[in-house]
Amino acid sequence: MSLVTTIYTALFYFATAILLVGVARKIYIYASTPAPLKIPTTPAPTTRSGVVYRMLKEVILFESLFKSNKWIWLFGWTFHMAMWAVLARHLRYFMEPVAGLITLIQPIGIYAGFGMLLGLGGLFARRIFVERIRYISAPSDYLMLLLIIGIAATGLLMKFVEHTDVIAVKAFTLGLVYFDIQPMPEDPILMVHLASVAFLMIIFPISKLLHAPGVFFSPTRNQADNPREQRHLSPWAAELEKN
Amino acid sequence: MAKAKFETPELKEFPEIPAIQVGAMAHSKPFFAKPAHQEDLGFPTELPDDWKEIVIAKMGELLKKYRGLQVYLDTCVKCGACTDKCHYFLGTADPKNMPVARQDLLRAVYRRYFTFAGKYFPKLVGAVDLTKEVLDDWYSYFHQCSQCRRCSVYCPYGIDTAEVSMAAREILDSVGMGQKYCNEIIAKVYKIGNNLGLPGPALIDTMEGIEEDVKDETGIDVKYPVDVVGADVLLVTPSADFFAEPHVDGLIGYGKVFHEAGISWTVSSHASEAANFGMFIGSYENMRKVALRIREAAIELKVKRIVIGECGHAWRVAYSFLNTLAGPFDFLDQNYPIPQHIIEVTHGLIQEGKLTFDKSANDHLNITFHDSCNVARASRMGNTPGGQFRLPREVIKAVANNFYDMAPETIHENTFCCGGGGGLLTDDLIELRVKGAMPRMQALKQVVDEHDVNHLVAICAICKSQFSKTLPYYEFPMDMIGSLHALVSNAIQLGTKD
Numbered sequence: 001m002s003l004v005t006t007i008y009t010a011l012f013y014f015a016t017a018i019l020l021v022g023v024a025r026k027i028y029i030y031a032s033t034p035a036p037l038k039i040p041t042t043p044a045p046t047t048r049s050g051v052v053y054r055m056l057k058e059v060i061l062f063e064s065l066f067k068s069n070k071w072i073w074l075f076g077w078t079f080h081m082a083m084w085a086v087l088a089r090h091l092r093y094f095m096e097p098v099a100g101l102i103t104l105i106q107p108i109g110i111y112a113g114f115g116m117l118l119g120l121g122g123l124f125a126r127r128i129f130v131e132r133i134r135y136i137s138a139p140s141d142y143l144m145l146l147l148i149i150g151i152a153a154t155g156l157l158m159k160f161v162e163h164t165d166v167i168a169v170k171a172f173t174l175g176l177v178y179f180d181i182q183p184m185p186e187d188p189i190l191m192v193h194l195a196s197v198a199f200l201m202i203i204f205p206i207s208k209l210l211h212a213p214g215v216f217f218s219p220t221r222n223q224a225d226n227p228r229e230q231r232h233l234s235p236w237a238a239e240l241e242k243n
Numbered sequence: 244m245a246k247a248k249f250e251t252p253e254l255k256e257f258p259e260i261p262a263i264q265v266g267a268m269a270h271s272k273p274f275f276a277k278p279a280h281q282e283d284l285g286f287p288t289e290l291p292d293d294w295k296e297i298v299i300a301k302m303g304e305l306l307k308k309y310r311g312l313q314v315y316l317d318t319c320v321k322c323g324a325c326t327d328k329c330h331y332f333l334g335t336a337d338p339k340n341m342p343v344a345r346q347d348l349l350r351a352v353y354r355r356y357f358t359f360a361g362k363y364f365p366k367l368v369g370a371v372d373l374t375k376e377v378l379d380d381w382y383s384y385f386h387q388c389s390q391c392r393r394c395s396v397y398c399p400y401g402i403d404t405a406e407v408s409m410a411a412r413e414i415l416d417s418v419g420m421g422q423k424y425c426n427e428i429i430a431k432v433y434k435i436g437n438n439l440g441l442p443g444p445a446l447i448d449t450m451e452g453i454e455e456d457v458k459d460e461t462g463i464d465v466k467y468p469v470d471v472v473g474a475d476v477l478l479v480t481p482s483a484d485f486f487a488e489p490h491v492d493g494l495i496g497y498g499k500v501f502h503e504a505g506i507s508w509t510v511s512s513h514a515s516e517a518a519n520f521g522m523f524i525g526s527y528e529n530m531r532k533v534a535l536r537i538r539e540a541a542i543e544l545k546v547k548r549i550v551i552g553e554c555g556h557a558w559r560v561a562y563s564f565l566n567t568l569a570g571p572f573d574f575l576d577q578n579y580p581i582p583q584h585i586i587e588v589t590h591g592l593i594q595e596g597k598l599t600f601d602k603s604a605n606d607h608l609n610i611t612f613h614d615s616c617n618v619a620r621a622s623r624m625g626n627t628p629g630g631q632f633r634l635p636r637e638v639i640k641a642v643a644n645n646f647y648d649m650a651p652e653t654i655h656e657n658t659f660c661c662g663g664g665g666g667l668l669t670d671d672l673i674e675l676r677v678k679g680a681m682p683r684m685q686a687l688k689q690v691v692d693e694h695d696v697n698h699l700v701a702i703c704a705i706c707k708s709q710f711s712k713t714l715p716y717y718e719f720p721m722d723m724i725g726s727l728h729a730l731v732s733n734a735i736q737l738g739t740k741d
């Protein structure tokens with residue numbers, strides 16, 4: 001096994017472990033921390049199914065963001081939806097045979113990469129040029145965008161400029177999945193692409209990327225507005241009633 | 244007291260997002276609570292030597308007790324969508340009044356002591372060490388948040404800066420840095436039963452005075468009862484309703500509505516206060532203690548229903564929290580919502596045709612309505628979401644002819660805070676209050692110019708007091724502000740139904 005293959009294999013197992021354990025740990029913390037008071041931002045749905053509908057609108061359409069700021073919405077939503085398309089397209093590296101649906105979306109996926117760049121570029125420009133957003137940005141906020149821009153850019157380079165041996169890539173990724181290590185193609189652009197992806201996976205559970213699981217646990221969005229109908233009592237608050 | 248030196252913001256023709264002015268409000272901070280009041284609430288009286296450890300421990304405790312806090316501190320992506328949504332930012336241009344920047348004051352310390360990235364790469368992620376300067380900044384800027392939740396409407400994750408402010412204030416209290424206005428008032432509730440420190444006998448006096456006035460004006464014996472055992476309804480209303488202008492006209496209206504509908508009611512001298520400042524300081528224990536007084540009064544007076552008067556945060560505590568804090572209310576009549584808002588009562592009676600009005604009694608008024616933030620974004624009225632917007636407007640339209648809403652982006656859940664909510668309604672913060680009122684004043688000016696509006700109706704004791712004080716700064720008459728039930732009171736025809 002070459003050094004590159006060894007490093008990338010180890011890196012990906014490590015990154016996957018950090019991502020899974022880290023996010024699972026955070027989800028456990030969010031799920032097990034009580035929300036002692038009913039604090040949905042009203043008007044809010046009064047039923048569970050209403051809450052699911054509200055949440056879907058937030059996650060799929062970014063509804064609140066749309067109300068809030070059309071430019072951020074446009075760039076942010078474009079970036080996220082394009083990313084989902086790209087990720088779905090990438091599933092072909094991890095399955096054999098490739099599921100019908102994934103084959104179907106391959107053509108959309110190709111251009112989605114540009115959508116990502118467009119959205120990310122817009123967000124980056126706002127971060128630099130809008131004074132208020134510049135004020136609230138830490139170095140990590142810029143670097144996060146640059147990292148994902150780097151991933152998308154190297155991906156597009158491989159797709160449109162310096163083709164890489166995708167068959168070999170697939171052999172490598174499938175090998176990771178089935179614990180049957182295959183050589184990693186030593187193509188510099190691919191190496192940058194994959195190192196960046198691994199880095200993104202590693203920082204996911206220790207960065208603001210936690211917004212992805214976090215949004216589902218936000219009490220202002222996931223609580224039903226029914227405090228008069230149903231008494232809501234958290235365990236620690238119930239303790240207070242004993243004395 | 245010397246007149247505060249500051250400029251009242253100019254009302255522009257169109258709302259503008261100001262360019263940031265770093266430190267513009269760094270000097271603003273409320274008076275500290277006196278040791279006696281800190282003690283009454285069970286807080287230390289001065290900054291202990293080991294305050295750093297206490298602050299970090301308290302933060303850790305709150306992170307475990309409140310999922311909202313934990314999730315909000317983690318998930319903000321600094322997208323910036325909330326940066327132009329806070330009335331205090333719009334009115335002061337101080338960037339630390341942008342909701343995300345306000346959260347960041349606490350988040351920076353959270354990251355430093357509770358997260359991997361902040362522990363090992365503080366500069367990279369904007370984490371900071373806890374210092375006395377940081378603590379002072381908290382005291383200043385978490386008392387520049389009225390906990391109005393406007394930011395939470397617009398944040399893609401619903402991040403609620405009010406929750407962060409409450410946590411920060413609770414931490415500050417735990418190291419002896421309490422705020423005078425809030426803590427003094429809570430202490431008064433414990434000792435006397437209401438925010439104003441109005442004792443039982445004085446309350447009875449006041450209510451008798453109101454009875455006489457109403458009799459003089461209408462010739463009818465409308466009762467304003469105190470501590471009547473066996474009444475159907477316990478009315479819990481903000482104590483300002485007992486004598487402050489224009490609040491009292493609202494109380495007069497509630498009495499007339501009950502009278503006309505033949506509902507027996509009473510206020511309680513034990514729970515003569517709907518306000519619950521325990522919420523403002525983020526203290527569950529204090530909020531619960533204040534709320535339990537309502538339960539005790541309901542049991543003692545053997546009432547069947549609890550009705551809450553016109554007050555914003557009080558309605559939030561009643562609607563959203565009372566069942567949690569002081570429930571279950573299985574001893575009350577389950578056919579009525581528990582608790583019920585006075586507007587729900589009046590609205591219901593109007594629907595049933597039990598009240599008659601002469602709308603022309605309000606014809607001299609061109610009316611607009613200010614949605615109070617806590618009613619709009621933290622509660623509901625009626626059975627359907629948004630009832631908190633519909634019901635008050637329907638009542639106004641049932642009792643008056645001339646109603647004009649302000650611009651859509653400034654009403655309903657988008658409403659701008661009056662500028663005095665969240666425990667900031669104190670003279671030591673007058674600059675903040677005047678500047679924070681600017682966005683609402685702007686929207687008001689528009690309807691004044693377009694529709695000759697001359698009357699601003701609110702359903703919150705804090706809003707009413709705040710507007711009485713701030714309207715003149717913007718060259719509007721002080722008495723432009725009124726209670727919703729004052730309109731009802733003007734128009735109601737007593738003695739027409741049996």
Ligand code: HEM
Pocket residue numbers: 058059060062065072075076077079080123124141144145148209211212213215320321322399
């Ligand atoms: C449940 C899934 C997700 C939802 C609902 C969601 C939603 C959002 C929203 C509403 C924003 C703010 C607007 C914007 O700047 O785009 C945002 C920002 C961001 N999201 Fe997500 N997201 C999700 C998953 C992800 C994932 C998996 C990534 C991983 C790469 C990601 C990366 C980002 C980044 C980097 C930003 C900050 C953009 C900036 O700096 O302005 N998101 N997300």
Ligand code: HEM
Pocket residue numbers: 083086089090093109110112113114116148151152153154155156157158159160163164166169173193194197
């Ligand atoms: C282990 C994970 C990954 C592998 C093995 C991988 C591999 C590849 C390869 C081989 C290509 C070139 C495709 C071609 O020439 O047809 C590519 C393209 C691309 N990749 Fe990745 N990638 C991974 C993860 C990601 C992630 C997480 C993102 C985004 C956050 C991403 C974004 C892109 C984009 C935007 C393109 C160009 C458009 C496209 O072909 O879909 N990749 N990737």
Ligand code: SF4
Pocket residue numbers: 318319320321322323324325326342343397398399400401402
């Ligand atoms: S809108 Fe929400 S996520 Fe965006 S900066 Fe403000 S608080 Fe953070």
Ligand code: SF4
Pocket residue numbers: 328329330331340341342345387388389390391392393394395403404405660
């Ligand atoms: S809760 Fe209201 S006052 Fe506080 S930061 Fe948000 S918008 Fe501003």
